[in-house]
Amino acid sequence: MTEAIRLDRVSLWRRTQEEFSYDLKRTVLTFLEGKYRKPAKRLILDDINLTIQRGEKIGIVGANGSGKSTLLKLISGILQPTIGTVRVKGNIAPLIELGAGFDIELSVIDNIILYGVMLGFAQREMQERAKLILEFAELQEYELVPVKGLSSGMKARLGFAIATDIEPDILILDEILSVGDERFRNKCEQKMQNFWQDHITILLVSHSMDLIKNSCAKSIWINRGKIEIMGDTEQVIDCYMNSVN
């Protein structure tokens, strides 16, 4: 087995947004009054050590604000660790809050190409893939319609179709598997099944314990920025549920 993701002694400090003044006027004035303080930072992830093998499906559980999404952002390379190293082998695709990146003024086809290029595809390749994506999302007739003209269900379908079309090595799923109507959900589940059988490494964040039990053999419980326990899913979820109740 080969390693897909490895985090060594990773800690992350972030600036807390609440304390920060986004105001130039006020910043200059407090500076002149000599009351300027350096913005406070908070420890979000604390000494995380983690190794994930290629092809593993890992569930991630934990309370809101415990650092789950931040961990995923570190793995995606969006955030850099303050201390320690993050090593990732292969192509990462995020599938976080589908459709958030759409530009509603642009047509469906333009959004597909924009999204695809952002995810690392060549424009020409995306033009070819666009047909299949539209077909899967069942939006062929909407190719040239601005995204703002789509219903929320259609948008979700489009997002799912784009993100799953790109066949990544590592797929990051952050609370997303409730897409569209019943029929389309079945279709998505089938596509996800294919992913699950593949060599794709999957990181799944969810508050649905059933979903994690059904999909992931191994899990991680993150509590206040630390890995509380990592191992067999049943065991991890039992510990987590015990602490909650």
Add this chain to the structure above:
Amino acid sequence: MGNVLKDTVIHKEQGMSKQHYKSKLWWYWELFLVLVRRNLKRRYRGSFLGIYWSLLSPLIMTGLYAAIFGTAFAAYYDNSTRNYVLAAFTGLVVINFFSSSTVQALASVVENGAIVNKIRLPLFIFPLSFIGANLFQLLMGIFPVLFIVTLILSHNLINGIALLLPLSSLIFVCSGIGLLMSALYVFFRDLPYFYELLTFLLWISSPVFYPSEIVPPEVQKVLVINPLLPIIQSIRQISLSGSLPDILLILQAFLSGIIVLGVGAIAFRAWQDQFMDLL
């Protein structure tokens, strides 16, 4: 904040190894093109003629200046109202391009905060894509006009082509300011208010609608720090004077462009690690 030692931070760049691209640079380029197209489409909603709409504003402004100041200032332009009109037009082209492209670039990083929190993207692409969209618009709309005027007045193709030189320094200045402002806007969300004031100061201190001779020499010494000044002077010299392009003026314009771009790029690079906590 506690004493956080900057330990060995060796984040491998593989996080998003864009395996579909031959190189990172090519990916940046494609990303740039896609974003430029998005900016243009969003503004014109698919109507290509929309670009010519952008010609309207400088033409109306030129007409207005000519009507109000033309007679008074004609003496400084060899007693020719036509020369005044052309000088005002070239100045307006520069200052309009500067303010519209940098104002759009200013908000670009913050506007795309949602997407850069999900996909790892090079942040500097966003301000540059707005400069790119404005450049495309300039090349399609105003540049041909300027080019033809230059050919008519100078009877020389070299002058027409040389116009591209001060124009590229204009792109450098706008990119530098665009990078700087988009970075500052991440930290200070009331920046547009101050930036509006700044562009107004720059506009008034550039000799757009008045001849620079009317400014007292002491004040002129201060005004030379305006990075747009050498660019306007060079474009006017090339297009309106009728003589061959003045290399010294072109070099001055380039120097100003490189300095501003350098400052903007260095500031953006130095601060961008802090962006993600605030987006």
